[in-house]
Amino acid sequence: MRMNMNRWTSALVSAGVVSTAALLQAEEAAQHPVVSALQSTTLSGYVNTSAIVRLGEDSALYGRSYDGVDKHNGFNLDVVSLALEKPLDESDWSAGYRAQLLFGPDANLLGSLSPLAGSTGDFALKNAYVSLRALPGSGLKLKMGVWDTIMGYEVFDAGNNPNYSRSFGFYLEPIIHTGLLATYDFADWLTVNAGVANGIEDRAAFNKINSRVDRGGSWDFKELSYVGSVVLTAPESLGFLQGATLYGGIMYGGFGEDAAGGNDIINYYAGATLPTPAKAVTLGAAYDYQANGLFDNSYANAIAGYLSFQLTEKLKLNARGEYATGSPGAFGTATGERAELLGVTGTLDYALWAQAITRLECRWDHDLSNNKIYGPNDKNDAVSLALNVIFKY
Numbered sequence: 001m002r003m004n005m006n007r008w009t010s011a012l013v014s015a016g017v018v019s020t021a022a023l024l025q026a027e028e029a030a031q032h033p034v035v036s037a038l039q040s041t042t043l044s045g046y047v048n049t050s051a052i053v054r055l056g057e058d059s060a061l062y063g064r065s066y067d068g069v070d071k072h073n074g075f076n077l078d079v080v081s082l083a084l085e086k087p088l089d090e091s092d093w094s095a096g097y098r099a100q101l102l103f104g105p106d107a108n109l110l111g112s113l114s115p116l117a118g119s120t121g122d123f124a125l126k127n128a129y130v131s132l133r134a135l136p137g138s139g140l141k142l143k144m145g146v147w148d149t150i151m152g153y154e155v156f157d158a159g160n161n162p163n164y165s166r167s168f169g170f171y172l173e174p175i176i177h178t179g180l181l182a183t184y185d186f187a188d189w190l191t192v193n194a195g196v197a198n199g200i201e202d203r204a205a206f207n208k209i210n211s212r213v214d215r216g217g218s219w220d221f222k223e224l225s226y227v228g229s230v231v232l233t234a235p236e237s238l239g240f241l242q243g244a245t246l247y248g249g250i251m252y253g254g255f256g257e258d259a260a261g262g263n264d265i266i267n268y269y270a271g272a273t274l275p276t277p278a279k280a281v282t283l284g285a286a287y288d289y290q291a292n293g294l295f296d297n298s299y300a301n302a303i304a305g306y307l308s309f310q311l312t313e314k315l316k317l318n319a320r321g322e323y324a325t326g327s328p329g330a331f332g333t334a335t336g337e338r339a340e341l342l343g344v345t346g347t348l349d350y351a352l353w354a355q356a357i358t359r360l361e362c363r364w365d366h367d368l369s370n371n372k373i374y375g376p377n378d379k380n381d382a383v384s385l386a387l388n389v390i391f392k393y
Contacts, residue, residue, distance in 0.1 A: 041086045046392040048078040048106075048158055055383040057375050061365070063302075063324060063331035063341060065166040066106050066158070067386065079106035081157065083127070092136035100127035110156065112146070112176060114209040125209060126156065126176060139185040146209055147181050149174045150193045150229045151249035151269035153286035153304065162284075162318035163347045164361045164388040168302035169288035169322070171331060173267060174206045174251060177227065191231040199223045199254030200265055203293060206253075213254050222264075225253040229269075240277050247271045255292070263292040280310040293330075300326030300339070318347040333373055340368040357390040 054072040061068055066078065080103040086096040102110065107124035129145030154161045154170045179197025186192065199213030200206060213223040229249035234241045253265040271286040284306030291299055304322035311317055322343045324331060330339040342365070349359040367373050367380040374382040 040089075041084055044083045044085070044393060045081040045100075046157070046159055046390050047080050048104075048388070048390045050076045050078055050164065050386055050388045052076065052384055052386045055385065056379070060332075060334070060373070060375070061382055061384075062333050062339070062373060063168040063171045063343070063365070065171050066109060067165045067384070071105075072384065077104050078158070079104040081126075088131055088133050088141065092133070094133040096131045098127045098129055098131065100125070102126050110175060110207055111205060112207045112209050141183045143181040143183075144179075146176055146178050147195075148176060149251070150181070150195070150227055151247075151251065151267065152288075153271045153284060153306070158388065159357050159390045159392055162306060162308055163320050163345050164359060164386050165345060165363050165384075167286070167304050167320060167322055168324035168331060168341060168343060169269075169286050169304055172288045172290045172293065172300055172302060173269070174253075176207050176209075177225065178209050178211070179225070181227075189233050189235050191233070193227070193229045193231075193249075195227045197225045197227065199225050203255075203265070203295075223254045225251060227251045240275055240279075242275070243273075244275055245271075245273045263296040265293055266291040267293075282306075282308040284308075294327055295329075298327040298330070300324070300330040314351045316349040316351075318349060320345040333371070337369055337371050342366040342368050355392050357388070357392065359388050361386045361388065 050067070050071065051074070052067060052072045054069070071078075081100060082103070083098065083100040085098040087098075088094045088096045102124040104122055107122055110124045110126065112124045112126065125146060127146055127148065129143045129147045132142040132144075134140045134142050148155070152170060152173045154163075154166055156175050158164060177195065177197035179195055181193060181195035183191065183193050198211045201208055201211040201213060205211060227250065229247065232246040234244040236242045238244070247270065249267075249269040251265075251267040253267070255264045268289040269287070272284065274283040274285075276283060286304045286306075287301070288303075289299070289301040291297075293300060302322060302324035304320055307317075307319045309317045309319075320343070322345075324339070324341045324343070326339045328336050328338060331341060333339045343363065345361060345363045347359050347361040349357065352358060363384050363386070365374070365382045370380060372380055374380060
């Protein structure tokens with residue numbers, strides 16, 4: 001390879017400050033955009049495992065997302081995640097991407113298969129989008145492809161949640177959308193998200209990639225879904241409240257289970273995180289409401305409170321209390337009566353190994369409607385113990 005050096009660079013090489021090999025690598029990267037792109041690409045992911053014991057007789061569980069009865073009384077591989085990402089840099093017209101691939105049983109439960117996919121095969125795409133910095137100096141960022149929902153206190157990736165099991169509110173929320181999302185930072189304390197995505201093909205396929213809505217006749221904008229959110233973040237001037245967040249979001253989901261269509265599915269979300277004067281204690285709250293998610297004019301809602309207490313340098317207690325109600329059939333309940341559920345979850349997180357999450361969790365669910373939904377012998381209660389071990393890289 002022929003290398004051109006100016007006098008200053010030549011002097012640095014002669015003095016031994018810069019090696020010829022380093023210059024060759026730098027010039028090669030400059031001449032090959034693919035090499036430069038790979039150098040700025042990051043690889044990350046995790047392996048998520050669990051062991052769950054159900055106390056008492058086995059039965060159906062309701063409002064559970066990724067810790068249902070199929071995982072009880074044994075050891076589980078939950079999911080393996082592999083993500084490639086080139087994040088946006090600070091340059092004008094910066095471009096990047098993210099692709100997150102899932103392997104394992106939870107990949108099937110995500111339900112992101114496109115209409116052309118065959119069997120599930122323990123594989124799913126969770127993220128696959130191109131990110132763009134638009135209008136230099138304006139703070140506008142765009143994502144096009146498959147991106148995470150912009151609402152919710154909890155997320156799919158279990159290691160990023162305070163508890164292992166997901167909340168009743170998470171059960172109501174979409175996880176991903178296929179479309180275009182715009183994010184604008186008006187100030188350090190104010191961020192607005194707005195997006196348009198494919199509509200909801202049927203009520204059992206919220207997360208299907210490349211979904212299509214067919215209401216019959218010519219296409220119109222009612223066959224799309226629209227999402228928006230506002231995020232407020234407390235500045236440093238507010239003292240111990242610095243970093244507190246207040247979040248509000250909505251999804252108006254274009255829906256068409258058949259040619260006649262149906263009422264559009266609407267999700268509302270409000271949430272907050274709140275530091276306290278006691279640095280070891282953090283509080284949180286979340287509220288979810290879904291309209292028409294089961295059938296026309298149905299409803300479901302859930303409210304949750306969170307407490308995180310750093311007991312020692314390595315030991316943390318995360319607690320969640322929640323209350324949920326809904327139309328008959330909400331949260332997967334099988335009775336013809338109105339659903340009314342109470343949930344209490346306690347999680348001990350012990351950080352002993354680097355890059356590993358190890359936590360022990362106890363969850364109690366209670367049927368407040370007295371429909372005896374938790375198994376034989378007319379049970380209103382369900383209790384489970386879970387050990388969750390995750391390695392993140």
